[in-house]
């Protein structure tokens with residue numbers, strides 16, 4: 001029982017991080033129909049920037065994290081303006097090829113700047129454990145969960161009440177109608193990329209603190225965005241959250257209960273991905289419009 | 294006095310090849326309701342999009358002539374700028390944001406005019422359309438067609454425009470509801486002094502509401518005049534009001550002669 005609770009709690013904490021990363025992906029897809037294969041690199045960017053500001057420059061970690069997140073948002077906007085904007089009106093498959101290329105390019109740039117050897121990183125989230133429902137849980141997991149939750153609440157308020165948030169949802173519903181009321185679609189795309197970069201880099205930073213280092217392992221978590229969004233539906237924000245939690249739990253249980261030699265913790269999410277594609281390709285919450293790419 | 298809106302010999306081409314407006318001219322005086330009539334594919338929606346700057350996303354372009362609003366040329370401006378100058382197009386087919394609530398749709402309409410004075414504007418819209426107030430928290434995809442049309446017009450009012458362009462507001466609505474909506478359009482024009490350019494297939498209603506009317510065929514204006522005069526014009530009676538000499542509805546067989554006479558019209 002104790003093991004079950006432990007796995008559940010860490011699954012939920014990881015799932016919240018996956019959901020955060022998937023949320024950015026969904027935002028980009030909803031507002032501009034772009035499938036962003038470079039989401040994993042956005043995680044790495046956040047982690048390495050924080051590594052730089054906190055470990056290399058030596059800033060107090062909250063300041064280092066804020067600077068890293070702001071820089072990541074700027075990078076997100078630049079990527080949208082320089083790489084994706086010129087592709088407006090191109091076929092989906094070309095845009096996909098470009099985002100795959102973008103992910104390779106970003107990976108090469110990151111390797112060029114920070115090297116490819118894993119770095120030990122600042123663990124600013126507290127490392128101690130506490131007992132919750134009779135199980136030992138890392139406090140860092142709880143922090144990760146709380147931070148992800150805070151970000152979700154802030155974003156929900158943004159989408160519900162702010163001018164730009166409502167404009168973003170309007171563009172996702174009907175681009176031409178949004179244009180007809182003077183909403184700038186280009187601005188909406190830029191904001192979508194900025195938010196995606198922020199949520200992904202926060203995810204990357206949390207993972208860095210949990211793993212105690214920066215390495216390709218973080219970008220591998222970025223890959224999990226695909227099972228998450230396929231499960232939840234490419235165009236559904238609640239789907240990203242629920243999908244993230246389900247995949248987090250699944251990974252945790254598969255890793256904890258099945259023989260470790262099988263490596264099921266890593267593989268299980270992708271088995272689900274295949275099953276979902278076979279059974280319900282628009283996801284649990286997605287709209288039933290499917291385009292094969 | 295110069296008109297509020299003037300189109301002068303406007304030519305519009307889609308995809309660099311398809312010539313849709315072929316030298317169209319019309320004017321809209323301030324404070325009036327002007328109707329633009331014509332059959333399917335005449336280029337009515339294209340005319341409105343040329344004015345509102347919505348051609349670009351459809352790969353269309355004003356290639357000749359000019360469009361002036363309050364004396365300023367606007368055919369090179371983008372849609373957001375044109376909305377801020379005071380022109381608001383209500384698109385054909387209502388086009389409400391289906392996943393947004395009624396009130397969020399109205400907020401989207403107020404995008405350019407901002408959150409300041411939002412509550413007063415909201416009350417103003419609800420005073421014209423009390424039904425929207427009852428459904429303010431409802432997701433607009435579940436509204437009836439008539440309520441969606443009201444929402445589309447309300448959304449336009451939220452931007453405080455000087456000129457509202459309505460593209461077939463009667464489309465797909467029951468006759469009684471159409472009467473109601475036209476009544477509200479006239480009322481908005483009268484109490485708020487908003488100028489209206491009205492595109493319609495329902496010629497009878499449009500001619501009843503408008504101060505002046507244009508009839509277009511094939512990318513050009515072929516007839517214009519006061520509604521009273523147009524209603525007496527035998528061609529208009531036959532082709533647009535569907536009435537023959539005796540004032541009865543035409544039979545299908547008679548409609549066939551329409552093609553021949555129509556060519557003469559253009």
Ligand SMILES: Nc1ncnc2c1ncn2[C@@H]1O[C@H](COP(=O)(O)OP(=O)(O)OP(=O)(O)O)[C@@H](O)[C@H]1O
Pocket residue numbers: 307308311313331332333334335336337338339340351352353385494
């Ligand atoms: N995006 C586009 N690309 C190419 N051709 C177009 C485009 N939009 C409209 N057209 C063509 O322009 C012509 C006029 O279309 P428009 O929509 O302006 O007509 P309309 O008078 O509004 O018709 P309806 O009463 O059916 O709405 C049609 O022949 C149409 O096929």
Ligand SMILES: [Mg+2]
Pocket residue numbers: 337338339385460
């Ligand atoms: Mg039309």
